[in-house]
Amino acid sequence: MAEHLLELRDLSVRFHTARGPVQAVQGVSWHLDRGETLAILGESGSGKSVSASAIMNLIDCPPGEITSGQILFEGRDLLTLGAEARRDINGRRIAMIFQDPLSHLNPVYPVGRQIAETATAHGTPAAQARGRARELIARVGLPDPDAAMRKYPHQFSGGQRQRLMIAMALALKPDILIADEPTTALDVTVQAEVLSLLEELQRETGMGLLLITHDLGVVAEIADRAVVMEGGRIVETGTPHDLYHNATHPYTRKLISAAPGRGEMRADRSPVTPLLSCRGLRKEYGGFAALKGAEFDVMPGECLAVVGESGSGKSTVARLVVRLEEASAGQALWKGEDLLTKTPREMAAVRRQLQMVFQDPTQSLNPRMSVYEIISEAWAIHREVLPKSRWRARVQELLEQVGLKPEHADRYPHQFSGGQRQRIAIARALALEPELIICDEAVSALDVSIQAQVIQLLGRLRDELGIAFVFIAHDLPVVRDFADRVLVMQQGEIVEQGSVRQIFDAPREPYTQRLLAAGLDPDPEVQARRRAERLALQA
């Protein structure tokens, strides 16, 4: 048997928690060769990051415990080495980058120093290390490396910070780079850039790349091979092509079918009287215009998707319409009446018909109220809707409607998973039988398979109850199967709006085209085509 660069054999890791031991990883084996990209694919709780932490000796013992297995690096078992030997390998032979680079960079030191530290920690003289850091900052594509050296992490954008993390990891030309969800928090266009940077650097140095991700699209874009993990075990291994087309395990199939943007797009609808029409909606903070005059309509029973990257002003639109913030100018006509000029009392009456679901269900549910209290609060505010004697029955009805159990009514939000919490938030929005629900990134924080379920639920509610939706998202594929019309925003402006078919099949604006091309498709063949388009757009 040929020796691999890195090989895991039968690795099991257990965590001792207050609730008893939890088997995070069980009997995991895989290998990585030089110049190869291996993806570990899994959702939260699958144990996909644990093996990487074990390789880097980042598992705290206790509470963690490696119960069995070997980690062979160039044939040596890392688990038998002492702490100093492990430390010497970290950063020099095997390096790692993380999701959320802002919290993974030390906020109080200039980035130049932090990049140089990788080299100095392994004995490189300080002056030489600084020179190398400067070189690397230039290599990962940041403008003005000398100035960047002296800047602090908070002075960079998300994408730039991830480039800096990459520079830090590559300071000593490691043999292996482990990337843990490196692009998850980034905008789609930035994600594509960071992934291609990783690919380029891999070609240059011939390192092995271990990529941990939840995104089939990332796998299709960059991986040579992938392992799929669920509940701490590997359920399937193969090339992206094999996995996509010939998946045998039901979990892999479920993941593939949950990937957004696969289904039938909805047919165009004939125009009717709009429920909500916004005219010249503007919002300025100080001198900065976050929203520069948005104009759009929402028809009864229709889903309008608002798509844009961070800073596009898409959430501002929602917050202005529901009067969480006051608009600087413009009108938001609800059935012909301007919402923006209403007094708080007049507004309260309208709020019944206009509900909102927020991005993070963990934060949008009051942690000190039970589910029953959270949902019934709507009727405590709008007393005319439902007599108190019927509250409990109705809460149970609503919980069933969103796919939860009636007995969940007396539990508290922290006892539910993220997907369940979002269902509670939706049940709360439904309590007042609104005509329009604004979903602000309502599925962005959820795992792919949960995301698909929630979108399915929203679609059902639209079809059964005739509720209209404004669905705000940063990701185009997510809205493809669900939206009737799509509105693309960039830097406070609506750059394009049209029916879902128009936007996806025949985008007119270059920005929409770029956004579509930057999105990653789980099908490796489709993704290869898209990549060619993207490169063509760049050229």
Next chain:
Amino acid sequence: MSDTTTVPATPEPAAMRERPALLRLGSMLWADKFAFAAALLLLAMIGCALVGPWLMGDAAGGQNLRARNAPPFDLSRGWLYVLGGDALGRPLLARIVVAAQNTLLIAAGAVVFSMAIGTTLGLIAGYRGGWTGEVIMRTADVIMSFPSLLLAVIVLYMLAPSVANLILVLAITRIPIYLRTTRAEVLEVRERMFVQAALVMGASTPRIVFRHILPVILPTLLTIATLDFAFVMLAESALSFLGIGIQAPEITWGLMVSQGRQYLTSAWWLAFWPGLAIILTTMSLNLLSGWMRVALDPTQRWRLEIGGKRNG
């Protein structure tokens, strides 16, 4: 660590939910043995405060010249003299038990008043903000830097040095603590998503403040109040010690320490025992406050509910 290494929050067993609130609190208290002992001690102190003067009031006032500065641990004069006798031959044990009433009453009164007023003003300053909020905050600054000693002397001269007036002095000086904490918390909590969700639903200001903001900041306030109870006790003792607090024949532990000071070299126990009573009470309050921080937070509570295991 990334998502995978943190343990998913599995729902607690249903049985845990069904138990009555008091019993649950009790078992959570049992889980933290230090806090449990602290609670027991405080209960005993409160017991003394409630029935002490009724039980031992006569003994505490009865002078016995032969027991002047009687040493402790000598049972020949009866069990009341186990901690010794004071300069007038009164049994120290009885006096400590009786003094518990004034000591705890003053501290409790000051904490309750300052918390009620401070929280109300803090809610207004935090939620309304603007001009009103600014005035409230500047007033708090003035109170904060107003020398409490001067206030005590003014009250002492203007009004009588009674328990009620001492409560007034101490309550005024502690208002800024609650005011500032409440305001800071309100400013943070009002931006949280669930408050915004309630706003979108059309919730009125009283509903937002009393249903959503106050319950979230109340545990913090209670935790501070417990700590502050200890602080107020110390402040009261210091005032009594300086002679501008409670005046004899009323007694508090602080005043007892002060009275015992002149006999330090000949009869150390006169100042030692009341001081120990203060220290034990404040320590118990500190311990209990630490426990409350965990017990009153639904997302932390499980640490106590799973039983004695401490998880760092």
Next chain:
Amino acid sequence: MQRMIGKRAVSSLISLVGLVVLVFFLSRLTGDPAALYLPIDASEEMRQNFREIHGLNDPLLVQFGRYVGDLAVLDFGESIRKARPAIEVVLEGFAWTLQLALITMTLVTVAAVVLGSLAAFRVGSLFDRLASMLSLVGASAPDFWIAIVAIVVFSVGLGWVPTSGTGTVWHWILPIAVLFIRPFGLIVQVVRGAMLTALGSAYVKTARAKGVRNRPIIFVHTLRNAMLPVITVIGDQAAALLNGAVVVETIFGFPGVGKLMIDSILQRDFNVILAAIMVTALAIFVMNLLIDIAYALLDPRIRT
């Protein structure tokens, strides 16, 4: 940063003005100084004369107007008790208090940071639990009680240090030791918590993944971040000490501003009370400024 300092200065000034007005009028509620400084059998004429000399005869508002006028030319008035300019008396006392506060806070900071950090590294160990217990006792102890127990044990019993007064180095030991206890107890707990947070942070994980050794992880990466919440608490505690440790100064006969304050209040020496309040307010303002500057030096996010 400069705007913040400006804003802070303005709001502090407003509070100080309010405070001076309040103290000026309220302090006069404590009674007539003439009753204290003249013999009990002094005639009404003598009393009248005494009030005349100290300007206590005029209506309160006139007195206040005169006080503000004098203040404009930095005249803080006379001390009745010492028959010297009030500001001189106060500055003398303040010098003592400042030294006491500086020495105590320096010792507290060093000791609390070392002990708190060590406890955080060995979280859950016997040492950690001992440190927690110690800090709890420290934070709960009444200072006057500690002071008199210390006098009994170390001055009277063992005869190591003098009971009260100033003069030699030995006189400083007990006051500092007693003042040390409470802030130490509080700050150890804060340091431990902040250090635990920093050690569990994502950037420490990055440093370990880079192969950085333990020592630089502690001294370079965590310590500086953990100090951020700590210096705020240090500032609060230092402010409390600058206000004058009344009880401890009284017990040890230490001529600081705290003892001066209580004496002046009891002796109705109004000008000294007012001068003391203004001097300590200025000192606390300067110290808060220093804390802000330290914060900005430690945390670049504040600077921009």
